Amino acid sequence: MQLSQSLDRLPRRTLLDGPTSIQRLTRIEEALGSSLNGVRIYAKRDDSMALGGGGSKLRKLEFLLGDAAEAGADTIIATGGRQSNFARLAAASAARLGLACELVLSRMVPREGDDYDLNGNVLLDGLFGARLHDLPVGADSTRFAHVRAEELRRDGRIAYVATLGGSSPVGSIGYAACALEIQEQSTALGVDFAAVVVPNGSSGTQAGLVAGYRALGLDATRVSSHSVLAPAAGAIAATVEKANAVLRLLSFDASVNTDDVKVSGDQLGGGYGVSTPAMIEAVRLMASREGLLLDPVYGGKAFAGLLSDISAGRYAAGDNVLFLMTGGTPGLYAYASDFRGKA
Numbered sequence: 001m002q003l004s005q006s007l008d009r010l011p012r013r014t015l016l017d018g019p020t021s022i023q024r025l026t027r028i029e030e031a032l033g034s035s036l037n038g039v040r041i042y043a044k045r046d047d048s049m050a051l052g053g054g055g056s057k058l059r060k061l062e063f064l065l066g067d068a069a070e071a072g073a074d075t076i077i078a079t080g081g082r083q084s085n086f087a088r089l090a091a092a093s094a095a096r097l098g099l100a101c102e103l104v105l106s107r108m109v110p111r112e113g114d115d116y117d118l119n120g121n122v123l124l125d126g127l128f129g130a131r132l133h134d135l136p137v138g139a140d141s142t143r144f145a146h147v148r149a150e151e152l153r154r155d156g157r158i159a160y161v162a163t164l165g166g167s168s169p170v171g172s173i174g175y176a177a178c179a180l181e182i183q184e185q186s187t188a189l190g191v192d193f194a195a196v197v198v199p200n201g202s203s204g205t206q207a208g209l210v211a212g213y214r215a216l217g218l219d220a221t222r223v224s225s226h227s228v229l230a231p232a233a234g235a236i237a238a239t240v241e242k243a244n245a246v247l248r249l250l251s252f253d254a255s256v257n258t259d260d261v262k263v264s265g266d267q268l269g270g271g272y273g274v275s276t277p278a279m280i281e282a283v284r285l286m287a288s289r290e291g292l293l294l295d296p297v298y299g300g301k302a303f304a305g306l307l308s309d310i311s312a313g314r315y316a317a318g319d320n321v322l323f324l325m326t327g328g329t330p331g332l333y334a335y336a337s338d339f340r341g342k343a
């Protein structure tokens with residue numbers, strides 16, 4: 001069966017306006033000078049979508065909200081960290097589709113102050129009309145979400161619970177669909193991408209792409225990630241499990257194993273949501289050379305990893321490398337103090 005036919009059979013609510021663009025980052029290539037080693041760098045602009053400020057989580061929400069509609073849901077409950085992009089985009093999508101939205105936000109990052117607690121994504125959550133539940137450190141947000149859903153059910157409402165950055169097997173299908181989009185764009189542009197580089201947080205992005213590559217008969221190791229949450233071994237295990245669950249949902253009689261999933265833990269630094277000097281430098285480089293924004297938690301670290309791999313000679317001269325820009329730029333306002341000062 002074709003991947004496109006499998007995708008067409010699944011419930012989906014359209015949230016993107018069409019394929020996101022791919023552009024070459026020539027000004028960054030120039031800035032790298034001889035350390036570019038003959039590599040060509042492209043960006044896929046999943047940060048550029050109209051709804052809710054855009055970002056990768058909208059691709060997952062297309063399938064999650066399709067699933068929610070099948071279940072007859074009138075309310076979406078999403079969980080995440082205080083500055084969750086998934087929560088923000090769940091709130092925006094619910095506003096667009098006329099659903100109620102509740103966000104269960106927990107403390108996953110050792111960071112405080114008004115910027116982190118109230119600005120960035122949190123500011124937008126409120127504007128999109130979501131109801132916020134602020135959970136303390138150590139609280140079980142998934143359990144809280146299910147208890148809340150049960151409470152709503154007793155009031156005659158139907159809540160759909162989406163946890164873990166939307167990286168359930170259903171949500172991850174969004175990136176299997178993106179694999180197909182990349183393949184179509186690659187053909188149209190006449191550019192063969194030797195590698196697609198992504199951040200790996202809750203693993204759904206990479207899992208969906210890996211499943212999509214496998215379903216298309218392409219080499220899944222072309223997709224590689226930099227982990228921003230778990231050490232590499234844990235991220236690989238989670239990605240394999242999710243990719244196989246996606247293949248099952250797509251009715252593909254194929255599977256992947258740990259050899260198909262490439263994850264580097266080199267950029268993790270002090271852990272999830274903790275800034276690193278390489279991240280700050282990567283965000284500054286992308287902004288000052290291309291006028292494009294990366295976020296501090298995901299894209300900044302992943303792009304730092306790509307730059308370090310390129311200068312270490314881990315790509316061959318002539319390779320076309322596609323960096324997936326996943327959005328999350330409201331996070332810059334939450335991390336403002338890390339970017340102030342020297343230009």
Ligand SMILES: *Cc1c(COP(=O)(O)O)cnc(C)c1O
Pocket residue numbers: 055056057085086165167199200201202203204205206295298299326327328329
């Ligand atoms: C969630 C997120 C990711 C990581 O995706 P996962 O599927 O959780 O691995 C990357 N970038 C941004 C901006 C995100 O919000």
